[in-house]
Amino acid sequence: MDNMDNLEEQPQPTPESALDILQAKYDALSWLVGCAVVLLAGVAIFFDLYLRQRVKDVDRNQMMVNQQISEYVRNELQKNKEFAAKLQDYARTHPDFAAKLQESAREHPDFAPMVATILSKSMASNQPPPSTSVTKSPSPASSTPPQPTKK
Incomplete structure (x- = not known):
């Protein structure tokens, strides 16, 4: 019964205190969105700087590659x-x-x-192969073995 008495004694939230709760939640959400925007801006700046450096490296290497290609062609x-x-x-x-x-x-x-x-x-040149004065003898591997005769 003690619990029942406690429930009855707790004051019901007034419209003013509900508004304060909503205001606090709104402020927290606003702060969270602000932090997310700042974090995303930082990441975007980091990637921008990183990609600019990569572009400079590619431009620098492109000259070297062009020199190597021209050397290869020559x-x-x-x-x-x-x-x-x-x-x-x-x-x-x-x-x-x-x-x-x-x-x-x-x-x-x-x-x-x-x-x-x-x-x-x-x-297409139609040049006959040079003639050689040495005649080749047939190799033993290329000659056919004698066939057995039937009686």
Whole structure:
């Protein structure tokens, strides 16, 4: 019964105190939103500064990459062309090499255009392979074994 007496004795909230509670909640929410805005502004400033630094790094590296590309075009591309010309000469004089190139083109489709170029240029020259004075004897592995005869 003691509890019942306590409930009856507690004053009911007046409209004025309910307004004070709502005002306190509004103030707390307003403070929380303000803190969130300040925090987001700080994060935005941090990312802005970070991305500006990355852009400067990219601009700095772009000059270096452009120099490397121009150096490659000047030096390495010429070396690659010379190597391709040597492969064409070799394919012209060695027909078995042309077959190996075609096989590698089938295994690695990325090389097919290069192989086609090499083979077309080596076959288009119409130069016969140099003749050799040494005659080759058939190798034992390539000869067919004798067939048994039926009685």
